[in-house]
Amino acid sequence: xxxxxxSTSAPVGTPAAPQRARSGRGRRVAVGLLAVVxxxxxxxxxxxxxxxxGGHVLGASVLPRTDDVAMxxxxxxxxxxxxxxxxxxxxxxxxxxxxxxxxxxxxxxxAGWVLGSVGGFLVALLMQRWTVxxxxxxxxxxxxxxxxxxxxxxLVVGWGGRIHIGSFEWQRWMSVALIASYLAFFPVAVGxxxxxxxxxxxxxxxxxxxxxxxxxxxxxxxxxxxVPYLLPALRLGAAxxxxxxxxxxxxxxxxGGIGRMIISYAQSASGDPAKPWGAIVGAAVxxxxxxxxxxxxxxxxxxxxxAEVS
Amino acid sequence: MRDTRRTAWSVAALTxxxxxxxxxxxxxxxxxxxxSTSDMSVDPLTPIKLQLQWFTQAQFAGYxxxxxxxxxADEGLDVEIVEGGVDIVPQSVLADGSVDYAIAWVPxxxxxxxxxxxxxxxxxIFQKSGTLQVSFKDAGITTAADLKGKKVGNWGYGNExxxxxxxxxxxxxxxxxxxxxxxxxxxxxxxxxxIDAAQAMTYNEYAQLLESTNPATGELYTADDFNAIDWxxxxxxxxQDAIWANSEKLASDEEYQANTEKFIKASLKGWIYARDNPExxxxxxxxxxxxxxxxxxxxxxxxxxxxxxxxxxxIGIIDEDAWxxxxxxxxxxxxxxxxxxxxxxxxxxxxTNEYVEKALAALKDEGVDVTGTDFTPTDVTLEAGxx
Numbered sequence: 001x002x003x004x005x006x007s008t009s010a011p012v013g014t015p016a017a018p019q020r021a022r023s024g025r026g027r028r029v030a031v032g033l034l035a036v037v038x039x040x041x042x043x044x045x046x047x048x049x050x051x052x053x054g055g056h057v058l059g060a061s062v063l064p065r066t067d068d069v070a071m072x073x074x075x076x077x078x079x080x081x082x083x084x085x086x087x088x089x090x091x092x093x094x095x096x097x098x099x100x101x102x103x104x105x106x107x108x109x110x111a112g113w114v115l116g117s118v119g120g121f122l123v124a125l126l127m128q129r130w131t132v133x134x135x136x137x138x139x140x141x142x143x144x145x146x147x148x149x150x151x152x153x154x155l156v157v158g159w160g161g162r163i164h165i166g167s168f169e170w171q172r173w174m175s176v177a178l179i180a181s182y183l184a185f186f187p188v189a190v191g192x193x194x195x196x197x198x199x200x201x202x203x204x205x206x207x208x209x210x211x212x213x214x215x216x217x218x219x220x221x222x223x224x225x226x227v228p229y230l231l232p233a234l235r236l237g238a239a240x241x242x243x244x245x246x247x248x249x250x251x252x253x254x255x256g257g258i259g260r261m262i263i264s265y266a267q268s269a270s271g272d273p274a275k276p277w278g279a280i281v282g283a284a285v286x287x288x289x290x291x292x293x294x295x296x297x298x299x300x301x302x303x304x305x306x307a308e309v310s
Numbered sequence: 311m312r313d314t315r316r317t318a319w320s321v322a323a324l325t326x327x328x329x330x331x332x333x334x335x336x337x338x339x340x341x342x343x344x345x346s347t348s349d350m351s352v353d354p355l356t357p358i359k360l361q362l363q364w365f366t367q368a369q370f371a372g373y374x375x376x377x378x379x380x381x382x383a384d385e386g387l388d389v390e391i392v393e394g395g396v397d398i399v400p401q402s403v404l405a406d407g408s409v410d411y412a413i414a415w416v417p418x419x420x421x422x423x424x425x426x427x428x429x430x431x432x433x434x435i436f437q438k439s440g441t442l443q444v445s446f447k448d449a450g451i452t453t454a455a456d457l458k459g460k461k462v463g464n465w466g467y468g469n470e471x472x473x474x475x476x477x478x479x480x481x482x483x484x485x486x487x488x489x490x491x492x493x494x495x496x497x498x499x500x501x502x503x504x505i506d507a508a509q510a511m512t513y514n515e516y517a518q519l520l521e522s523t524n525p526a527t528g529e530l531y532t533a534d535d536f537n538a539i540d541w542x543x544x545x546x547x548x549x550q551d552a553i554w555a556n557s558e559k560l561a562s563d564e565e566y567q568a569n570t571e572k573f574i575k576a577s578l579k580g581w582i583y584a585r586d587n588p589e590x591x592x593x594x595x596x597x598x599x600x601x602x603x604x605x606x607x608x609x610x611x612x613x614x615x616x617x618x619x620x621x622x623x624x625i626g627i628i629d630e631d632a633w634x635x636x637x638x639x640x641x642x643x644x645x646x647x648x649x650x651x652x653x654x655x656x657x658x659x660x661x662t663n664e665y666v667e668k669a670l671a672a673l674k675d676e677g678v679d680v681t682g683t684d685f686t687p688t689d690v691t692l693e694a695g696x697x
Binding site: 053061065067069070085086087088097150153154157158162249250251252253254255260261263264265266267268269270271272275 | 393396398399402406407495497504518521522523600603604695696697
């Protein structure tokens with residue numbers, strides 16, 4: 001295979017290059033952890049500085065209350081996570097219940113992300129192939145994201161509830177995955193389109209001069225060129241898929257996931273304030289993990305990532 | 311070079327394969343959904359779906375008890391209980407045909423009827439309203455009239471009309487005489503003294519207050535620390551949890567009519583079980599995966615029982631006076647935006663006692679106590695955080 005597309009890419013790696021990349025990755029992980037610690041410190045600092053009743057300007061509340069009910073100490077939250085959920089016999093700890101819920105939501109979000117990414121990419125291909133399709137579809141793609149999720153969720157559940165094909169019956173989690181895919185689809189469609197259109201005219205013309213067809217140009221030129229655009233889009237898609245899954249769970253009352261857990265735990269927000277925060281921490285970690293996993297995708301695509309844009 | 315490319319493809323392929331495998335696993339989770347054990351009977355059971363208004367909790371103990379004790383199966387029904395969510399409107403789900411029955415508050419269901427949902431109240435489970443307006447004792451708010459000049463929390467979204475009717479009845483103007491505050495679903499605003507009176511359900515938010523620690527004493531708050539306005543006493547209570555059925559099918563489908571009677575009968579039996587065995591009913595609900603604590607669920611079971619029993623006419627009968635009061639308030643009380651729940655009298659098929667009467671007769675034949683005349687609530691001690 002000729003390497004026209006990447007002939008202009010970074011110089012052939014010197015032995016030191018992978019080394020540098022690895023230490024850079026290590027530093028990024030360290031910085032990430034530091035950010036988490038900083039957040040915890042900031043939390044405690046706010047608790048210390050802002051009065052318990054919150055900040056008020058002319059009677060209007062501008063800063064939230066910081067008493068132990070509204071903002072429990074970081075260590076209280078940590079400790080609560082290690083205690084059982086309820087006093088029922090055999091009740092799991094908040095942490096294990098949370099991890100289980102995260103795992104459920106993760107799988108649903110993953111299904112949504114895969115569906116959304118494939119869908120988004122196909123739409124991008126369509127729009128790249130025919131300019132008419134781009135003019136026709138792009139406004140709809142943008143418009144699709146202005147429909148509020150909470151308006152959409154009950155509709156999807158309603159439609160899904162009536163689908164019975166043979167022994168196949170639509171499950172609630174499928175509605176959630178569908179809603180997650182709806183959110184993930186947008187960044188991928190837009191990012192992939194930009195990526196596919198990114199090769200400069202000179203390169204496209206060279207392919208044309210060599211009598212390469214559309215599919216040949218796609219495989220040899222456009223796909224490799226789209227990688228730097230696609231990876232950030234996929235990462236963004238993963239984060240939005242997780243958000244979509246969580247919101248859709250809350251919205252539709254789907255059992256088993258972290259979104260549902262946040263709401264059910266919130267019912268003890270006054271009496272057991274550290275408990276709901278445990279679930280919220282779980283949701284945040286889930287988003288980070290999802291985005292982090294997508295970065296792993298980029299590992300094998302290193303040679304295409306010379307000019308990543310986000 | 312070729313190596314990198316191959317790695318790229320394998321990573322991509324692995325990810326996709328993994329994703330599909332994991333997504334496939336998702337379907338194995340539906341073992342959670344309650345299903346009655348139907349293998350024993352010879353006749354196939356009729357599948358029935360019941361839509362709740364909220365997550366699994368003791369508010370729906372009777373239906374879970376009926377499922378657990380096999381009362382539905384005894385009637386030849388295979389009932390699936392579908393949990394609600396924040397944006398799930400049970401009466402809409404019922405009207406669009408996704409489920410067979412739904413649990414909903416009467417005023418909200420009446421509003422949906424006016425928007426075209428063809429549904430009928432076939433059994434009024436809760437005879438009393440469970441809504442309170444709670445305040446700290448030192449605020450001295452014991453009647454609706456005392457709310458004058460106070461910051462009053464309410465949930466909005468159609469949950470506020472008993473409060474507005476109470477305020478109006480006390481000759482106050484909801485728009486000018488009280489400061490209305492949109493309240494969250496926890497009680498932190500009241501505990502933090504941001505509002506003077508907070509909306510609370512006897513079986514949920516009020517319990518949350520009693521599960522919270524009083525920073526002044528380090529102990530839990532007690533009922534002595536609070537005043538509560540009970541809308542049943544103020545005369546502006548509206549009917550709440552009822553079983554709703556699809557009006558169209560009720561009018562034309564004979565099988566559905568028969569199922570409705572059976573479904574009501576088994577559900578009532580479940581509620582009677584919850585009355586006589588509150589602790590067992592609580593255990594059934596907890597086993598269904600409620601994430602609320604044990605003492606909270608027992609409190610809730612007990613409070614729900616108080617809303618149902620005693621039912622002098624028999625559980626589930628729609629009391630004409632209570633219905634009329636609900637409709638009157640729904641028709642005439644304006645909220646702070648000047649809106650009423652409904653704009654015209656509901657049509658005749660908005661409720662019927664036909665099926666619940668048949669169900670009650672059948673239960674009486676079985677020798678079941680359907681009125682609960684000598685029902686006495688138990689005393690439930692709440693633990694910190696409701697654990």
